[in-house]
Amino acid sequence: MDEYMLIFRHQDGSKLASPEQMQVWMKQTMDWIGGIAAQNKYVGGHGLSFDNARTVGHGGVVTNGPFGDIKETLGGYIIVKAASPDEAAEFAKGSPILQGEGNTIEVRRMAH
Amino acid sequence: MSQPDLIPHLFRTEFRKLTAVLCRQFGFEQLDLAEDIAGDTFLAALENWPYKGVPKNPVAWLYSVAKNKARNQLLRQQGFHQKIALALLAATSASTPELDLSEENIGDSQLQMLFAVCHPAIPQESQIALALRVLCGFGIDEIANAFLSNRETIAKRLSRAKEKLREENIVMELPPPSGIAQRLATVLISLYLVFNEGYYSETSDIVLREDLCLEAIRLTQMLIDYPPTDLPDTNALMALMCFHASRFPARKDAAGELVLYADQDENLWDQSLISRGAWHLKRASTGNAYSKYHLEAGIAYWHTIKEDTKEKWENILQLYNRLLQIAYSPVAALNRTYALWKANGKQEAIRAAEQLKLDKNPYYHTLLGELYLDSDRERSRSHFEQGLLLARTEADKKMLAKKLAAI
Structure with a gap:
């Protein structure tokens, strides 16, 4: 059993959602993670705040936020246990993040 | 209380106090000796009371016999160590410290005993057996019955635990303030397991099961009464125990058989225990950290509301979602799926259940x-x-x- 990181890529992190929409997403995310944890396959994870972010570029140039030139940004990650990349990808399919058009989840095996 | 019931009753309440105080006096490595003296004290009562009548104050009688036996033991030890003639010893007996059976010393000794018994060097299952024996006054047969095990296994487990106590030089004392949180965690796990053993055990003896739970509550109360261990996790565990224990009167029918939650008469739930649980849950909610006890207490709280509302099951589902992230267990996975059914519907629950393996x-x-x-x-x-x-x-x-x- 390997560990895989499921990395949430948001197409446009600056888009604002309504509080009601946020609440629905929150519940769906908690239910999604709970479902993985109920299989004893959840290792850990974090959301990444969009507020007060910095991007440090070549030569130490600091820009505010991850939304300079690129639109795509990271929203968070979870780490799961899976027997294969396909099983890890199955977990990813259940994520509410994928309801957002253009959003993707990158599945990467953790190197030891 | 009639005489045949009196001695077993006193055994349950006083044996553990005598053992703890004797242990404090003789040293924890002399646990066997302490148990022997405490046991002999009750033997003396069994030999005397049926013929001479029950003394006016049975507890005081027991304490005075225990004090004598302890003094004789100390004299024997001194005699052995110093090889002084008996005549000389008699003269020094005035300076022999008397066994301190004050309420304060009993409380302190039991708390120290709890920490010593739940020392991380002792395997978990032995901690529990030892706690039931020396802190709750359970007989070996009762412990065997509670664990669905046999006398020999439990006796072996106890003697191995005592050996370990000697090998590791575990002493009866409270951990220093800097180490108390870490040691407390081990104690809480053992108390949690004692409670669960009573609450979920497959043994059919319902009286014994409730006793286990009530003992776990009593020992947890000792930790609440001692300010350095009166911490959020301790209160969360206490809340969890109170909420569950509130259902005891509704959990058995006239024939003594277990009544499932859905079939229980909620009018029989003990409201005073529910309020006590709510009070501890409130006290547990200080600080930012939460433990599995907090989450389980939250789940148990929602179960004290019988009515099936969407809000109830949504809350229970979210608590299980979090519980499983920090402490997976098959029981929690199944209960989470049940809550998913109640909150999100059968189809989603079926999909989740089929994944549980x-x-x-x-x-x-x-x-x-x-x-x-x-x-x-x-x-x-x-x-x-x-x-x-x-x-x-x-x-x-x-x-x-x-x-x-x-x-």
Whole structure:
């Protein structure tokens, strides 16, 4: 059993959602993670705040936020246990993040 | 209380106090000796009371006999160590410290004993057996019964634990303030397991099971009464125990059989224990950290509300979602799936249940049997049948047979 990181890529992190929409997403995310944890396959994870972010570029140039030139940004990650990349990808399919058009989840095996 | 009941009753309340105080005086490595002296004290009562009558103050009588026995033991030890003539010893007996059976010393000694017994060097199952023996005054047969084990296994477990106590030089003292949180964690786990053993045990002796739970509550109260251990986790554990224990009066029917949650008469739930649990849960909610006790206490709190509301099951589901992230267990996974059914509907619950891979668990099949009941009767029947094959208790077998008959 390997560990895989499921990395949430948001197409446009600056888009604002309504509080009601946020609440629905929150519940769906908690239910999604709970479902993985109920299989004893959840290792850990974090959301990444969009507020007060910095991007440090070549030569130490600091820009505010991850939304300079690129639109795509990271929203968070979870780490799961899976027997294969396909099983890890199955977990990813259940994520509410994928309801957002253009959003993707990158599945990467953790190197030891 | 009639005389035949009096001595067993006193044994349950006083044996542990005598053992703890004796241990404090003689040193923890002399646990066997302390138990012997405490046991001999009760033997003396059994030999005397039936013939001479029960003394006016039975507890004081026991304490005075224990004090004498302790003094004689100290004299023997001194005699052995110093090889002084008996005559000389008699003259020094005035300076022999008397066994301190004040309420304060009893409390301190029991608390120290709790920390010593739940030392991380002692294996978990031995901690529990030892705690039941020396802190709760349970007999070896009772412990064996509670664990569905036999006398020999428990006796061996106890003697190995005592050996370990000597090897590791574990002393009776409270951990220093800097180390108390870490040591407390081990103590809380043991108390949690003692409670669960009583609450979920497969042994049919309901009285014994309730005793285990009440003992766990009593020992947890000791930690609450001692300010350095009166911490959020301790209060969360206490809240959890109170909420569960509030259902004891409703959990058994006239024949002494277990009544399932859904069939319980909530008017029988003990409201004072529910309030006590709520008070501790409030005190547990200071600070930012939460433990599995907090989450389980939250789940138990929602179960004290009988009415099936969307809000109730949504809250329970979210608590299980978080609980499983920090402490997976098959029971929590199954209960989470049940809450998912109540909050999000059967179809989603079926999909989640099929992922659990708990094929050897009778409750897994019971849950799937329920989930498929109105969409796929054949599948429902097949799960109830598998559950029946795997069921371990008579109550579970009866319940599954009833469900099968109703299909």
